[in-house]
Amino acid sequence: MEWRIVVTRSVPEPALDLLREVGEVHVCEQERPLRTSELHEAVRGAHAIVTMVHDRIDGAVADAAGSRLQVVANVAVGYDNVDVDALAQRGVTVTNTPGVLVDATADLTLGLLLMLTRRLGEGERLLRSETPWSWHMSFMLGTGLQGKTLGIVGLGRIGQAVAHRARAFGMEIAYTGRSRADPDVAAALGARYLPLEQLLDEADAVSLHCPLTEATRHLVDEKVLERMKPSAVLINTSRGPVVDEQALARALGRRSIAGAALDVFEHEPKVEPDLLDLDNVVVVPHLGSATTETRTAMAVLAARNVVGMLDGTGPSTPVSA
Numbered sequence: 001m002e003w004r005i006v007v008t009r010s011v012p013e014p015a016l017d018l019l020r021e022v023g024e025v026h027v028c029e030q031e032r033p034l035r036t037s038e039l040h041e042a043v044r045g046a047h048a049i050v051t052m053v054h055d056r057i058d059g060a061v062a063d064a065a066g067s068r069l070q071v072v073a074n075v076a077v078g079y080d081n082v083d084v085d086a087l088a089q090r091g092v093t094v095t096n097t098p099g100v101l102v103d104a105t106a107d108l109t110l111g112l113l114l115m116l117t118r119r120l121g122e123g124e125r126l127l128r129s130e131t132p133w134s135w136h137m138s139f140m141l142g143t144g145l146q147g148k149t150l151g152i153v154g155l156g157r158i159g160q161a162v163a164h165r166a167r168a169f170g171m172e173i174a175y176t177g178r179s180r181a182d183p184d185v186a187a188a189l190g191a192r193y194l195p196l197e198q199l200l201d202e203a204d205a206v207s208l209h210c211p212l213t214e215a216t217r218h219l220v221d222e223k224v225l226e227r228m229k230p231s232a233v234l235i236n237t238s239r240g241p242v243v244d245e246q247a248l249a250r251a252l253g254r255r256s257i258a259g260a261a262l263d264v265f266e267h268e269p270k271v272e273p274d275l276l277d278l279d280n281v282v283v284v285p286h287l288g289s290a291t292t293e294t295r296t297a298m299a300v301l302a303a304r305n306v307v308g309m310l311d312g313t314g315p316s317t318p319v320s321a
């Protein structure tokens, strides 16, 4: 049997090589996410679909693919773009790409924290605008990280890697989550568990590393922002809708928090225009996993999951409904 494998956007060659060993591979080469009707058309007759974070994969996509569909391999660890229950009801397995992007995303998180606290974006904009400047003692002062408290929401794989890096910068680590981390893991990171409210009271920087679920949608709302210290900053490299972006723009505008650095947005790829008018905001376009090595590893893992599903050995990283 020749398997039909549809890939919704181009992926690195090593992943395509793996897929071509087991089936006929159709790569959608357009430079934007497929529109719903295009997606439905593209997946027709597919046994496997390799999907990206901006593809919305629901029961209708599975129905458009037809009864031969066995697996949806999302090239991301987050799978909030996939209706896992609807697919499970149709007998379709969903897989993701955990682990391989931990370092890249944690590195980016620290980069954003430094950009914000040392005002690197502002400095860049100043020079690029050719504004005259001169060094003096109080010129563009930021704040140091040493001795400050980083409050991590979700001490999972990426949260732990962020904690590890932040410790190297001399930060104290507090975390919150729906459950407590393994005591040995927390002890090795010097991470104290705090309920959310207490973490907000204490943290100088709050960094989000939880998945987007119904429980975490707008987890950071007006009340949470109000509770943060006025000197604190927010970093979001998880998913945009975990933060109420309009409430964030208001909080930043009235300086009820000191700043925010965002890799992800509530209505990606759109960015709330009010945020772009503010100097105390750093924005980058969903770059968490964006290194050549990491994107290749993600695509290869997704391809291996497809191969494992189709050859009957099983995918290595399925997600549960």
Ligand code: NDP
Residues within 6 Å of the ligand: 077, 078, 079, 098, 099, 101, 105, 153, 154, 155, 156, 157, 158, 159, 176, 177, 178, 179, 180, 209, 210, 211, 212, 213, 215, 216, 237, 238, 239, 263, 264, 286, 287, 288, 289, 290
């Ligand atoms: P993990 O599953 O390893 O960690 C997620 C953590 O969040 C766990 O500690 C989990 O706790 C916790 N959590 C779950 N629900 C809640 C909740 N309601 N409140 C607080 N904490 C909660 O995932 P990863 O670390 O690998 O990835 C985390 C997320 O980061 C992904 O889901 C994805 O959305 C995002 N991401 C973004 C990237 C980017 O490019 N910006 C790149 C990679 C990931 P528990 O163990 O109890 O479930």
Ligand code: DGY
Residues within 6 Å of the ligand: 053, 075, 076, 077, 078, 079, 101, 288, 289, 290
């Ligand atoms: C993920 O893996 O969840 C990211 O958002 C894409 O790198």
